Amino acid sequence: MAAEQKARATYENLILLTDDPLVKDTLRWLREREIVHFQRFGEGLRLVEEYTASKRYF
Numbered sequence: 001m002a003a004e005q006k007a008r009a010t011y012e013n014l015i016l017l018t019d020d021p022l023v024k025d026t027l028r029w030l031r032e033r034e035i036v037h038f039q040r041f042g043e044g045l046r047l048v049e050e051y052t053a054s055k056r057y058f
Contacts, residue, residue, distance in 0.1 A: 001045075004038040 011031035015024055 001038055001041050004034045004041065008034040008038070 008031050011027045011034065015027045015031070018024055018027070
């Protein structure tokens with residue numbers, strides 16, 4: 001999940017460095033994709049933690 005956060009920060013910095021609107025749009029899209037990836041990984045991690053914490057009876 002740290003990789004997604006690092007990529008998001010990189011895209012934000014690149015957005016600040018460019019004046020080209022098409023490049024900015026592309027970087028914004030990539031940044032949003034990283035945010036979604038971060039959220040999905042977080043959800044997956046939460047599900048795994050809940051599963052490992054639950055009592056299973058066989």
